Amino acid sequence: MEAAFLAFIDQFGYLAVAALILLENVFPPIPSELILPMGGFLVHQTSMALPGVIIAATAGSVVGAFILYGVGRLLSRERLTSFFETRPMRLLGFKGNDVSSAIGWFDRKGQATVLICRCIPVVRSLISIPAGTAKMNMAKFALYTLVGSAVWNSVLCSLGFGAGSAWQTVTAEAEWVSDIVKYVILAIVVVALVFWVVKRIIPNLRERRG
Template structure:
């Protein structure tokens, strides 16, 4: 995959950087931890310059984020509430009011997470979905996404440029951090699932 990225950026320059990061935002398994340091490296071996690489990557980030924002927008509060009020979901301990409460919390206190999560591997793209569901103000969403993405892109592109031909070392370190975050998230999900089973699902089954 690295060779594919290399050839694409080598041939299409800034457009390739923006396009790859756009795709990475829509399909998070594609690693920005590889694309961004590689893009930074190209500023040392071609006539590409770091500021324009960062701008291209950030433009791709914002456009990609709006795809997921749109998905969240379609999955409105009302639709999700109806889904979680179905019998199968209620047997799993869910209630429609859970969604309403979550969206209300996001409206009151959670919008800043869009800015913060843009700098965190794994969740940096997915945070756009709850923002869409909560119908977060598009201007604020754009601003938070732009700033958070610019920070992430600047760090990895700059490190790639500084490392030069050793850009893969930066990529490996960034992927290591990403893997740690993944393990933490998985562990948190397991703990939450256990607590959910004990507090919600088991009591519901006893009532049947």
């Protein structure tokens, strides 16, 4: 994969950087931790300039984020509410008003997470979906995504540029940080699941049996 990305960016320059980062946003298993330092390094090998690489990557980030934002808009409040009112979801402890509660929280306090999460591995792409579902103001979403993405892209591209031929070291360190974030997220998910089972599923089953 690394060799293919190198050849692709070497041949198509800024367009390749933008395309790869767009795909990375829509399909998170493609690692920006690899593409961005590589793009910074290739400034030494091609006619690209570092600011151009950062701009191209940020453009790809914003377009990719809006694709997932659109997916979130398709998952409307009404559709999600109907889904969580189905019998299987009720057996799992969900309620239709959970959707309204979650969207209400996002409207009140969660919009800033779009900016913050753009600088956090793993969730940096996925945050666009709840933003779309909550119908976050598109101008604000674009601004937060642009700023957060520009920071993330600038750091990794600049580190790759500064490291030169040792850019893979930057990738390794960034992937190490990404792995830590994944473990933290997994731990949070496990704790949340245990809490959900204790607070929602078990009482729900007891109520049905009674």
